Amino acid sequence: MTKPFATVVDIAADIAAGKTSAVEVLEQHLARITERESDIHAFNLVTTEQARATAQQVDADIKAGKPVGPLAGVPVALKDNMCTRGIETTCSSKILEGWKPPYDATVVTRLQQAGAVMVGKTNLDEFAMGSSTENSAFGPTKNPLDTSRVPGGSSGGSAAAVAAGFAAASLGSDTGGSIRQPASLCGLVGVKPTYGLVSRQGIVAFASSLDQVGPFTHTVADAALMMEVIGGHDPLDSTSLPQPMPSLTSVLGQGVKGMRIGRLADMPDGCEPEVLARMDAAYVALQAAGATIVDIALPSLSYCLTAYYLVAPAEASSNLARYDGVRYGMRVETGDLHSMYGATRAAGFGAEVKRRIMLGTYALSAGYFDAYYGKALKVRRLIANDFAAAYEKCDVILTPTSPTVAFPLGDKTSDPLTMYLCDIFTIPTNLAGHAAMSVPFGTGAHNMPVGVQVLAPALGEQTMFRVAAELERAS
Amino acid sequence: MSNASSAPQHSTELPNGWEMVVGLEVHVELDTKTKLFSASPNRFGDEPNTNIDPVTLGLPGALPVLNKQAVELAIRLGLALNCTVQPSTFHRKNYFYQDMPKAYQISQYDQPINIDGFMMLPGDVRIGIERAHLEEDTGKSTHIGGTSGRIHGSDYSLVDFNRAGVPLVEIVSRPDIRNSDQARQYVAELRSILLAVGASDAKMEEGSMRCDVNVSVRKPGAEFGTRCEIKNVNSIRAVGKAIDYEARRQIDVLESGGTIRQETRHWDDSEGRTHTLRTKEDADDYRYFLEPDLVLLDPDQEWIESIRASLPMLPAARRAQLATLTGANKESESVYVIVERGQDDYVSAVAQAGGDAARALVYVQQAFAEEGATPKVAASDIATLTQMERDAKITATQAKTILSEMVANGGGDPVAIASAKGFEALDTSAVEAMVDAAIAQQADAWAKYCAGEEKAMGALVGAIMKASQGKADGKVVTAILQARRAK
Numbered sequence: 018m019t020k021p022f023a024t025v026v027d028i029a030a031d032i033a034a035g036k037t038s039a040v041e042v043l044e045q046h047l048a049r050i051t052e053r054e055s056d057i058h059a060f061n062l063v064t065t066e067q068a069r070a071t072a073q074q075v076d077a078d079i080k081a082g083k084p085v086g087p088l089a090g091v092p093v094a095l096k097d098n099m100c101t102r103g104i105e106t107t108c109s110s111k112i113l114e115g116w117k118p119p120y121d122a123t124v125v126t127r128l129q130q131a132g133a134v135m136v137g138k139t140n141l142d143e144f145a146m147g148s149s150t151e152n153s154a155f156g157p158t159k160n161p162l163d164t165s166r167v168p169g170g171s172s173g174g175s176a177a178a179v180a181a182g183f184a185a186a187s188l189g190s191d192t193g194g195s196i197r198q199p200a201s202l203c204g205l206v207g208v209k210p211t212y213g214l215v216s217r218q219g220i221v222a223f224a225s226s227l228d229q230v231g232p233f234t235h236t237v238a239d240a241a242l243m244m245e246v247i248g249g250h251d252p253l254d255s256t257s258l259p260q261p262m263p264s265l266t267s268v269l270g271q272g273v274k275g276m277r278i279g280r281l282a283d284m285p286d287g288c289e290p291e292v293l294a295r296m297d298a299a300y301v302a303l304q305a306a307g308a309t310i311v312d313i314a315l316p317s318l319s320y321c322l323t324a325y326y327l328v329a330p331a332e333a334s335s336n337l338a339r340y341d342g343v344r345y346g347m348r349v350e351t352g353d354l355h356s357m358y359g360a361t362r363a364a365g366f367g368a369e370v371k372r373r374i375m376l377g378t379y380a381l382s383a384g385y386f387d388a389y390y391g392k393a394l395k396v397r398r399l400i401a402n403d404f405a406a407a408y409e410k411c412d413v414i415l416t417p418t419s420p421t422v423a424f425p426l427g428d429k430t431s432d433p434l435t436m437y438l439c440d441i442f443t444i445p446t447n448l449a450g451h452a453a454m455s456v457p458f459g460t461g462a463h464n465m466p467v468g469v470q471v472l473a474p475a476l477g478e479q480t481m482f483r484v485a486a487e488l489e490r491a492s
Numbered sequence: 493m494s495n496a497s498s499a500p501q502h503s504t505e506l507p508n509g510w511e512m513v514v515g516l517e518v519h520v521e522l523d524t525k526t527k528l529f530s531a532s533p534n535r536f537g538d539e540p541n542t543n544i545d546p547v548t549l550g551l552p553g554a555l556p557v558l559n560k561q562a563v564e565l566a567i568r569l570g571l572a573l574n575c576t577v578q579p580s581t582f583h584r585k586n587y588f589y590q591d592m593p594k595a596y597q598i599s600q601y602d603q604p605i606n607i608d609g610f611m612m613l614p615g616d617v618r619i620g621i622e623r624a625h626l627e628e629d630t631g632k633s634t635h636i637g638g639t640s641g642r643i644h645g646s647d648y649s650l651v652d653f654n655r656a657g658v659p660l661v662e663i664v665s666r667p668d669i670r671n672s673d674q675a676r677q678y679v680a681e682l683r684s685i686l687l688a689v690g691a692s693d694a695k696m697e698e699g700s701m702r703c704d705v706n707v708s709v710r711k712p713g714a715e716f717g718t719r720c721e722i723k724n725v726n727s728i729r730a731v732g733k734a735i736d737y738e739a740r741r742q743i744d745v746l747e748s749g750g751t752i753r754q755e756t757r758h759w760d761d762s763e764g765r766t767h768t769l770r771t772k773e774d775a776d777d778y779r780y781f782l783e784p785d786l787v788l789l790d791p792d793q794e795w796i797e798s799i800r801a802s803l804p805m806l807p808a809a810r811r812a813q814l815a816t817l818t819g820a821n822k823e824s825e826s827v828y829v830i831v832e833r834g835q836d837d838y839v840s841a842v843a844q845a846g847g848d849a850a851r852a853l854v855y856v857q858q859a860f861a862e863e864g865a866t867p868k869v870a871a872s873d874i875a876t877l878t879q880m881e882r883d884a885k886i887t888a889t890q891a892k893t894i895l896s897e898m899v900a901n902g903g904g905d906p907v908a909i910a911s912a913k914g915f916e917a918l919d920t921s922a923v924e925a926m927v928d929a930a931i932a933q934q935a936d937a938w939a940k941y942c943a944g945e946e947k948a949m950g951a952l953v954g955a956i957m958k959a960s961q962g963k964a965d966g967k968v969v970t971a972i973l974q975a976r977r978a979k
Contacts, residue, residue, distance in 0.1 A: 118552070118553065122553060221552040222553070254557075255556065335781070383777045383779075
């Protein structure tokens with residue numbers, strides 16, 4: 018019998034050792050879903066029947082002495098922008114409502130091969146565009162720690178599912194902070210891997226050059242295990258790195274002695290004082306564990322938000338053009354092709370998606386390309402240069418994940434710009450293609466969790482996880 | 493002979509000293525097993541929407557993976573067109589259309605795989621090749637109802653995505669073409685090269701080779717005029733006709749005081765004219781940007797060199813070789829035709845078997861149009877036949893008869909056929925005697941002939957051939973008559 022909110026590592030170990038069964042673990046999670054899902058709305062779809070069948074198969078395999086994967090029997094939830102064969106995949110958009118992919122995303126296949134039990138598809142800001150999960154066409158998700166507050170976004174459903182004990186772990190996608198920010202707001206570990214470390218095949222694209230899939234978990238060790246399962250080269254994704262997946266579970270105990278931890282000399286305005294206090298505590302903790310703190314500068318940081326809101330919408334305007342009513346998803350019938358396009362997209366997309374499609378279309382248009390999209394690409398190079406210079410002085414950089422703790426529902430929905438500011442610390446990592454993760458580190462205002470973000474250079478996951486594990490020990 | 497004919501069909505001169513400036517954009521479907529970015533078969537003529545997959549349909553989450561064979565064929569073509577092969581990138585060309593599944597086409601844009609090549613045309617005319625780049629084909633729409641076969645006014649449209657994602661190379665010439673003959677020669681030569689290197693089956697009638705033509709006119713030495721792009725030019729004959737029509741149309745506009753609008757025009761082959769399709773103002777803004785789902789295509793030098801080493805001898809070199817062997821002009825029709833059919837190796841085999849190469853060239857051109865690269869008749873038998881004719885053992889007419897029989901039977905010994913038919917060329921003294929008899933019998937004709945009336949010779953030759961029962965060699969008879977008159 019596992020405790021409520023058991024970790025991935027414990028569940029997998031207990032099931033493998035016969036202390037509990039996959040079916041028993043699943044039923045505990047399903048029971049919590051029955052109890053609280055109507056208040057939280059973490060899921061677009063709970064796949065109860067498939068989950069029971071998978072759990073029974075896992076138990077049968079274990080009973081028959083067959084070898085099982087490292088996640089055998091672990092209940093996981095998937096953000097509803099990950100293709101699941103024969104199971105509705107909506108991106109929380111009306112335009113894809115009812116669409117069932119004929120194939121699985123590579124990360125889904127890898128979870129299945131590892132023995133994980135998928136419990137459902139989680140809610141998100143429509144097409145992953147947002148920071149609060151309030152942009153879902155199917156209604157917002159609430160923060161399980163305080164249901165008057167948002168869980169963050171865009172992977173808010175995946176964060177809430179783990180925070181509420183509906184799944185032991187979940188997958189989200191992170192284009193500008195969509196894993197790390199909800200992890201921070203829900204008190205979870207959330208990882209944005211190095212671009213190319215985890216396959217994007219089967220992930221419904223938002224901004225292809227920025228999107229990465231990563232896990233939400235309760236612990237750093239769980240995140241390391243999840244990463245080892247989903248990461249590594251995939252020939253179906255041309256941007257997948259050829260490197261083998263580095264071991265992460267084996268480095269967690271190595272500590273941070275002798276490591277150099279970067280601290281932003283110029284902290285941007287807008288952070289809650291409680292958040293800054295937790296940052297100070299994090300530096301002290303790492304120093305106590307043998308690391309040194311060095312001040313670093315990221316002069317281009319202030320341009321990143323602007324650059325991101327050109328690059329991401331530009332790619333999105335192209336990626337979302339395929340939702341045209343011709344082949345799948347919603348179609349609003351009219352008299353001719355062009356009005357059908359217009360009517361379908363007008364009815365199918367929500368306001369934030371339309372805003373970004375228009376932004377992106379404009380940024381790529383003849384006569385504006387150089388001034389907007391072209392300049393944004395230059396900022397991408399500048400921030401990469403800034404990071405390169407910083408990483409000569411330090412091994413990782415620590416920042417807050419989010420300037421604030423979880424805010425009340427409806428607080429920022431009327432002003433997109435304040436919502437965009439949620440991602441000020443998370444966006445630079447995506448622009449640079451680097452790794453970053455959020456680790457819970459105490460609480461701030463309203464007793465809500467605060468996350469510390471650990472940033473590492475490309476393929477710096479091992480160092481990043483060592484620091485994260487140290488922060489976890491100290492929290 | 494196919495529509496790839498290179499036979500001269502001289503275009504008429506443009507009036508009042510105008511000169512046309514023409515550049516061609518030719519799309520060819522590469523002859524790969526699978527599509528450019530997915531594993532679906534690249535096959536023409538299958539049931540609609542059977543060669544499809546998530547990538548082809550642009551399903552959410554599907555990602556492109558570049559087909560190595562397509563890259564190899566593009567490089568083969570580039571090297572055959574004397575291009576530099578360089579590291580290249582892919583862009584997205586964004587526009588909405590029902591046969592464009594992702595609403596963008598993945599195409600090479602500012603960094604194409606092949607650049608700066610050229611092609612030589614007859615008369616040492618050099619046509620620059622600006623680029624030959626990779627891109628994916630669209631699906632195919634069929635518009636049902638309405639009158640024009642176009643989407644406008646139709647009741648509904650059917651889309652077949654079998655062609656979507658088929659690898660294309662677009663070969664863009666420099667505006668170096670100055671008349672429609674050159675344009676036709678360029679397309680025909682490109683087709684021969686495509687076939688020679690195995691890059692494409694280049695069937696214009698099936699759409700695996702498609703031409704867009706850019707035409708402008710100017711007075712020689714002046715700046716280039718405003719150009720119009722003509723689409724739907726679907727045969728080599730149409731290339732010539734469309735260019736000649738369009739150049740004259742532009743000249744008419746300019747000479748009547750008008751100006752040329754930059755626009756895209758549609759060639760209507762049945763009407764023999766071009767129509768405005770869309771003006772520059774209506775042109776889509778394609779919002780090109782670097783395709784983030786693909787990485788730099790940077791083929792290593794070793795691979796490029798191994799592809800270069802595997803290239804076959806190209807048509808131009810084969811024509812030069814055949815011309816040298818046979819003594820024919822390398823730009824003659826027979827040389828073009830034989831190389832296009834791939835029968836130059838056969839002619840060479842006839843020569844190696846001791847045959848007369850010049851006669852072999854003529855025989856093969858005349859008799860083996862339906863035979864392909866490896867005619868059934870043994871090269872040694874053709875060699876024997878050329879020797880018999882050369883040595884005047886049979887007449888040219890008899891040789892032709894024997895050849896026809898050999899072709900009809902898929903082979904045969906020409907000596908045996910000649911003897912079975914009683915063929916033997918009469919010796920010259922016998923012919924001289926017949927000439928004497930004919931002059932005596934047809935004194936009128938002889939007098940006219942002597943008076944310079946060349947036509948009168950026909951009656952004399954006819955009488956002699958009749959008397960010899962076809963065994964006299966027509967050339968010998970003619971020579972004797974000419975010699976007699978000259979005395």
